[in-house]
Amino acid sequence: MNSTLAILAILDGISYAALVFLVSVGLSLIFGVLRVVNVAHGSLYAYGAYLAATLSIAVAPISPLLTYPALLIASVVIGVTCGGFIERFLLRPVYGREEVLQLLITFAVFMIMDNLQRLIWGVQPIFASEPLKLLPNVRVFGVTYTSYQVVLLPLVAIVTLVGLRYFLRYTLSGAVIMAVTEDREAATAIGIDAQRVYLLTFIIGATLAALGGALALPTTSLVPGMGTDMIVLSFAVAATAGLGQIEGTAVTALMIGLARAFVIYIHPEFEVLVPYLLMVLVLLVRPLGLFGTSKARKI
Amino acid sequence: MRLKSTAVAVFAAAAMFAATAHAQDKPSEIKIAITTFLSGPASVFGVPGKAAAEMIAEDLNKKGGIGGVPVKLSFIDEGAGGEALVSNYRRVVQDEKVDATFASISSGSCNQLVPVAEDLKVMNLMWDCGAASILEAKKYRYNFRTQANATPEMLAVLVYLLKTKPNFKTIAVVNQDYAWGRESWEIFSTALKAMKPDVQVVAELFPKFGAPDYSTEVSRLLALRPDVVFTTSWGGDLDTLVRQSGQRGLLQQSTFVLAIGESSIQRLGKELPEGLIVGARGDHWFLHPEKKDDAAFKAFNQAFKTRTGAWPIYPVYHMAQAFSALSGAYDKAIKANGGKWPTREQVIDAAAGLEFATGFGRPVTLRPEDNQGLEAQLVGVTKAAPGYDFNVLDNMMIFDAKTITTPAGTKSVEWLKTLKPDFINMNVPTFKH
Numbered sequence: 253m254n255s256t257l258a259i260l261a262i263l264d265g266i267s268y269a270a271l272v273f274l275v276s277v278g279l280s281l282i283f284g285v286l287r288v289v290n291v292a293h294g295s296l297y298a299y300g301a302y303l304a305a306t307l308s309i310a311v312a313p314i315s316p317l318l319t320y321p322a323l324l325i326a327s328v329v330i331g332v333t334c335g336g337f338i339e340r341f342l343l344r345p346v347y348g349r350e351e352v353l354q355l356l357i358t359f360a361v362f363m364i365m366d367n368l369q370r371l372i373w374g375v376q377p378i379f380a381s382e383p384l385k386l387l388p389n390v391r392v393f394g395v396t397y398t399s400y401q402v403v404l405l406p407l408v409a410i411v412t413l414v415g416l417r418y419f420l421r422y423t424l425s426g427a428v429i430m431a432v433t434e435d436r437e438a439a440t441a442i443g444i445d446a447q448r449v450y451l452l453t454f455i456i457g458a459t460l461a462a463l464g465g466a467l468a469l470p471t472t473s474l475v476p477g478m479g480t481d482m483i484v485l486s487f488a489v490a491a492t493a494g495l496g497q498i499e500g501t502a503v504t505a506l507m508i509g510l511a512r513a514f515v516i517y518i519h520p521e522f523e524v525l526v527p528y529l530l531m532v533l534v535l536l537v538r539p540l541g542l543f544g545t546s547k548a549r550k551i
Numbered sequence: 552m553r554l555k556s557t558a559v560a561v562f563a564a565a566a567m568f569a570a571t572a573h574a575q576d577k578p579s580e581i582k583i584a585i586t587t588f589l590s591g592p593a594s595v596f597g598v599p600g601k602a603a604a605e606m607i608a609e610d611l612n613k614k615g616g617i618g619g620v621p622v623k624l625s626f627i628d629e630g631a632g633g634e635a636l637v638s639n640y641r642r643v644v645q646d647e648k649v650d651a652t653f654a655s656i657s658s659g660s661c662n663q664l665v666p667v668a669e670d671l672k673v674m675n676l677m678w679d680c681g682a683a684s685i686l687e688a689k690k691y692r693y694n695f696r697t698q699a700n701a702t703p704e705m706l707a708v709l710v711y712l713l714k715t716k717p718n719f720k721t722i723a724v725v726n727q728d729y730a731w732g733r734e735s736w737e738i739f740s741t742a743l744k745a746m747k748p749d750v751q752v753v754a755e756l757f758p759k760f761g762a763p764d765y766s767t768e769v770s771r772l773l774a775l776r777p778d779v780v781f782t783t784s785w786g787g788d789l790d791t792l793v794r795q796s797g798q799r800g801l802l803q804q805s806t807f808v809l810a811i812g813e814s815s816i817q818r819l820g821k822e823l824p825e826g827l828i829v830g831a832r833g834d835h836w837f838l839h840p841e842k843k844d845d846a847a848f849k850a851f852n853q854a855f856k857t858r859t860g861a862w863p864i865y866p867v868y869h870m871a872q873a874f875s876a877l878s879g880a881y882d883k884a885i886k887a888n889g890g891k892w893p894t895r896e897q898v899i900d901a902a903a904g905l906e907f908a909t910g911f912g913r914p915v916t917l918r919p920e921d922n923q924g925l926e927a928q929l930v931g932v933t934k935a936a937p938g939y940d941f942n943v944l945d946n947m948m949i950f951d952a953k954t955i956t957t958p959a960g961t962k963s964v965e966w967l968k969t970l971k972p973d974f975i976n977m978n979v980p981t982f983k984h
Binding site: 476 | 590591592594595597598728754755756757758759761763764766767768770771773774786787788790791794795798799800818822861
């Protein structure tokens with residue numbers, strides 16, 4: 253593989269990693285704070301994409317520029333409504349009970365949302381490319397790339413990462429979330445409303461999943477089952493990073509994106525295997541993930 | 552006089568009794584169980600297939616059904632897969648006593664259900680699955696394929712490519728990573744090596760089934776610059792591949808061959824540009840050059856469009872073929888039985904060797920040696936046409952079924968290896984849009 257192809261592979265890897273990070277980080281955030289493995293995360297990704305498509309198709313005839321706010325609005329609407337509903341009415345009643353219950357509930361939500369998706373949007377693939385077409389293409393060593401994929405998506409991922417870091421470390425709400433994550437009982441004892449923190453965190457995580465879906469819309473086709481694939485990949489990324497590790501999720505998404513891209517250039521047969529092979533190798537050596545840390549058990 | 556009256560009365564009573572007995576032999580309905588994808592990515596085929604089945608059954612029943620008996624449908628979701636699919640299939644056959652089954656879309660499903668149908672001695676029409684190997688590996692009595700298989704489908708596309716772009720030197724494949732993607736490429740590449748051995752395969756890419764992103768594959772192909780890019784992908788995967796390739800200029804750089812792309816044409820609209828070679832997976836296309844002025848054909852297409860909002864795609868026609876075959880088999884069996892209602896075994900006997908008209912292409916024959924359907928293949932190239940917001944097929948070739956189908960008793964890959972470069976010299980009519 254020569255240096256030209258290596259640079260092409262790096263660009264492809266970064267573009268792929270950006271989208272994977274956006275979805276995975278929401279899953280990781282929710283687990284980090286709520287200790288819930290949200291199986292419905294993939295459905296939130298799919299719903300974000302589908303609602304973004306509906307809105308984009310509606311506003312594109314007025315002005316293609318409106319498709320960008322449509323992507324954002326769709327993400328927030330799905331994050332707030334679906335995420336809020338799941339946390340408030342389905343998960344909250346089972347906090348403190350066996351963890352498997354939460355897993356089963358989110359799995360049931362995933363199944364229900366998957367069927368509702370077919371009822372609402374049908375089974376035929378849907379797409380809307382307007383946001384992508386608004387941006388120019390760029391040429392790298394004679395190969396055309398869309399700046400949407402190699403510039404905008406990585407930029408959004410970086411802004412999200414930096415924004416999340418800033419939010420969690422330098423704002424009061426973030427500090428409250430960190431406090432609850434660290435020690436819920438102590439946080440509650442000093443007057444922090446843990447339930448509100450859980451709701452807020454779940455909504456942020458759900459919005460990120462929906463944002464990932466909305467941003468994927470201009471390049472991909474929306475089909476039944478798209479959420480299933482994404483939850484598996486997101487879980488692999490989050491587990492490899494260490495559940496709850498935001499920066500780790502970014503690094504892992506990048507690792508997986510780059511590894512996948514290079515494998516497609518060198519040995520495409522292993523493309524599907526890459527994320528899971530990495531996960532297995534990492535977990536064998538570091539069972540808590542690359543960036544995961546063990547906590548002393550409280551008595 | 553009294554004796555005569557009594558004789559007439561007895562005769563009339565006997566006749567009435569006979570008629571009643573005959574009527575009892577005739578069932579009140581013909582139960583058909585259909586396996587189709589109602590969930591998952593393949594529902595892009597399964598749901599139109601189901602809509603077609605319902606529409607056809609309604610129409611058939613309005614006309615009196617098959618041999619005067621209405622049909623009653625039930626559906627099984629192939630999306631459930633594996634054990635659930637087989638269990639449901641057994642249930643409808645054994646508990647609901649269906650008279651025939653149409654199974655399936657996926658070759659994996661067919662591989663699972665064909666032996667079950669054989670065990671249960673129920674007539675099964677493989678209405679859409681394409682793996683040639685199913686009927687090449689074993690001779691079945693109760694299983695029939697009412698359309699072509701992957702071998703003629705791929706061969707027709709290849710011959711079209713060789714006839715229209717004879718000078719290409721390099722080719723790359725981008726197929727979904729599952730049985731269909733692998734098997735279709737094996738067929739295509741084997742035939743390609745036999746007929747044009749100097750072509751270099753520069754990339755064999757098999758992205759994950761359902762992959763949401765082909766950017767890296769597109770980059771690699773842009774760097775490799777193959778003359779031809781071949782794909783048998785379908786549904787959302789094909790749509791994504793075509794759109795990402797179009798967005799980055801790959802569709803303009805290489806000649807794209809979408810071997811079963813007919814089902815994506817309407818959806819992709821103008822994102823599917825002119826000049827792409829597209830296979831129809833059979834002898835059907837809603838603007839079929841030999842049938843486009845046929846009133847019944849136009850009415851069928853229009854009825855489906857009105858019902859679903861889209862023109863029929865190949866699974867719709869495949870479903871219609873299964874119904875035609877079933878009707879044909881019953882009609883033939885009734886005739887062979889002197890007008891009486893046939894037994895199941897008599898219907899099976901009648902199906903072997905049956906030739907049936909599809910109404911939207913050339914007749915199909917269920918070859919008696921292996922129950923494989925002999926169906927012609929339509930291939931064309933995309934072109935803009937007034938009145939449509941998507942590109943339609945132009946320069947269509949319709950390949951004769953017998954010429955491009957593996958001879959009975961032969962394995963497809965072995966037969967393809969024997970093909971010579973002059974195979975493409977076959978005389979194939981070409982039709983403009």
